[in-house]
Every structure is written in structure tokens, then in C-alpha cells.
Amino acid sequence: MKIKSCPIRVKAGPEDGLEEGEFLVYPSTFTRTPDSYGDVVAKGAFIDTIAAWKESGNVLPGLYGHRLDDPDFFVAAALDMGEDDHGWWVKGVFDLESPKGAQVYRLVKGRRINQLSFAFETLDEGSVELEDGGKANELRKVNVYEFSFVPVGANQDTSIVAVKALADQIAADVKAGRAISAKNEQVLREAAEKVIGAAKDIEEVLSAALAVEEENEDQDQASGTGPSPEKRPDQAPPVKASPNPSVSLAAELLLLSVTDVAEKGVLL
Template identity: 50%
Template structure:
């Protein structure tokens, strides 16, 4: 699973025209033919299939803070609507009125402290194209959308759009590294070492063996484990 981040104007709404719920509108992706730093362009229609799949599922597309899938508190809203137009993927998001983090994000958006959206996706179809200047780019033609996030990423100094992609945690780690992370996490929380080792081996096999319900869930779990490892490392440095 990858993420793409873009700096775009975000318009806050007070909810008067959407059932009284606050939110924001903007573009989670644009169809500019200027390649990003990874040499990619997104083709118009790339979201058509995934938007139809979301509609048929009857579930709303989640809105997160910073792609934090591991903590339900960071699910700050969902999309009231998402549609492609000539410019890109236009979204209308609501922020949950009773969620403290959602209201904090709304304050940050209002203050201009954050002004970027990002989306998590998988590539289902792509190809190489030649641009008008003779250079080549990878054209993303069919994307599977998982969620849209508000992100605190600094704006690109050269352009008003910044695209950032990162590989899925499950793809970045070997099974041995995943097991080591889980073992260290269990060591911090479980006093019985023998039982912890057995459980962590089973947990690593379950995660890396494809037994998670979806790649998105696997990424969320591994992200949580990496965060725990980082915390442990910081404690060790302080000591």
C-alpha cells in the first residue's frame, strides 16, 4: 500500500448545508500531467472503479489523521462524497463532531497550520507513457483507494503540489524483522518470557503469512509494532 500527498486549497464548511456536521472539501488527487518526484502521473478515471466498489459496499470512505490505521481515535471522519472531475478527485469530508481529534484537526485546518491531504492506495493498473516534452512517466490508470488523510507534511518549495509515496510496512520488513519487532513489544508488556516468545512467533506468522483480513489491516498492525519499537529505542537512549 502506498500513499500520495498533495498540497491543495482546503475549504472548511460549518455544516449548515450538510446536516449540521462540520467538515472540509478539496482535492485528494489531481490529474496534472506534470510527473511527481517518483515520475508518476494519475490518469483521469483511475478512481472510477474503486469509487464504485465503495458505493456498492455501503460503507463510507474513512478520513484519518496521518494514515493512523492502528488507533480508532485517529479515524476523524468520513467522506460525504467523492467524485472525479477534470481537475482530480474531489472530496467532501465530514469531521465527527464528538471526536476530540477531529475537532483539533478542524482547528489546525482553520489556522492554516496544515493544508494537505493524502490518500492510501494500491496500484491495479499502470503503464509507461511519453509526455509532450519527450520524457517518460508512469501513468497510474487504476487505483484501489483505502482512505483519505489530513497530513502535516511541509509544502514542496518548488511547486504547490507535493507527492510522497512510501512502501507498505509489510513490504519493507522481512519476516525475521517483523518477528523481532513483535518479540520486543511482547517483552515490554509480558512478564513471562517463554509465553511471550511463543505468542510472538505465532503473531508474526499470522501477520506475514497473509492471514490478516486485508493488506490494510496488516499494515496497520505492523505500523503499531514499529511505533512501539521506536518508543523502546527512545527509552533506551534516555537511560
């Protein structure tokens, strides 16, 4: 799964001629200026995925920050969408009964959030020559999973989804024989350092908590107030779950991303 983002002028609420809670956005435009990944999007790239969403009867979700792991961050929904000469447009509505939905709506109306991003899978792409003689990778058919309101464009972000997308992009560059940008490599390195640092912090907290728990169990058994289960020599110790699933997910995705890149010959 990859992500794309762009700064936009969001229309939202009565001030922009819409109903309360409604918005109109362009998650992607058909500008022929390559983005930081060297991609441009062809007109028609979203036609099939738009039709598939409409035919399915399901609703394309609008998220905050690509937070697929937490239903609280499903802050909006698409009411309608389509393509025009400018790009892929979405008319949607915020979930104003959700605290986060109402908050993001206020941020968007106040022009404090003005960037949008979307998660997608590339189904068809190819090299294309631009009017200025330069070349770009043209996305010709994509499958969209969600769109997100973001404070900073995903190309500059080190969120888990962005890190995974960046690792995928580096792996694709290596496979295609393209040079890896120093900026992309540095972003991935910095993200790895943050995740490793967070994992170490959590390990220390878990170790301390486990020590306290074992001490309490020993005291209970000594006083006769607690159970004294039989322990077999070959019995494995229980696995302690991380109190922060997001960090566990981060570490897992980052490990998969770096492994995928390493298998294709990139030394990070």
C-alpha cells in the same frame, strides 16, 4: 498498499460556505507533472473505486496520518466524491464528537494542515510520454482504501505506511530495471535506523520490567504469599508483549519491506 499526497487548499466550515464540520478536498489531481515517484494520474483512474464504495454502502474513511491501527485517528468520513477535470474530489465531514476529529478540524480550518494523502492499490498502470517529451508511469486505475490529512506529504514522511510504500516502490524500480533514487534509499535507511533504535529501547525496558517482575515473584514465593507453579524443563518461557503495538507493527512492516526489496536484488 501505496500512498500519494499533495498540498491542497482545503475548504472547511462556514467560512468556506460549508456546514460546520464539513470540508471539500482534492486528494489527487490530474496534473501531468510527475511526482517524486515518477507517477502521473490519468483522468478516470478513480471512477471504478468511487462506484464500488458507493455501491457497497460503506463509507470511505478519512484518517489522520494513515493511522489504520487506531480508531481514534478515524477523524472524518466521505459524504460524496467524484471526478472532474481537476482531479478526484471528496466532500466529507469531521467527527466533531471525537477529540481528535475536532482537533484536526480546527487545524484544517486554521490552515495549519494543508496537505492530503491517500492509500491505494494500483490496478492498471503503464508508461506514457508527456508533452515535454519526458516519460512517466501513468496510474490508470486504482483502488482507494482511505484518505488522510497529513502535516507533511507522505513522500517526505517516514511513517510506517510511507516506509512500506517506499520499499514497494524501490522493489518495483529494481524489477523494471529503473535506477533507484539516492533520496529514496536514504529515507528508507533513516527509517530503518529509527525503528531499530526504538526496538532496542523497548527491549531494554522489557528486560528491566521482567527482572523486577521475577524478583517480586521470588519474594512472594519465599514469603509464601504467592503461587509456586511447577516448571517443566522443556517448558518455553512466556512471550512478553510489547507495550507499544505501533513499534511492533513498525518493525514487522519494515522487516517485510526490506526483505521484499532484498529478494529483488537490492542491498540496503
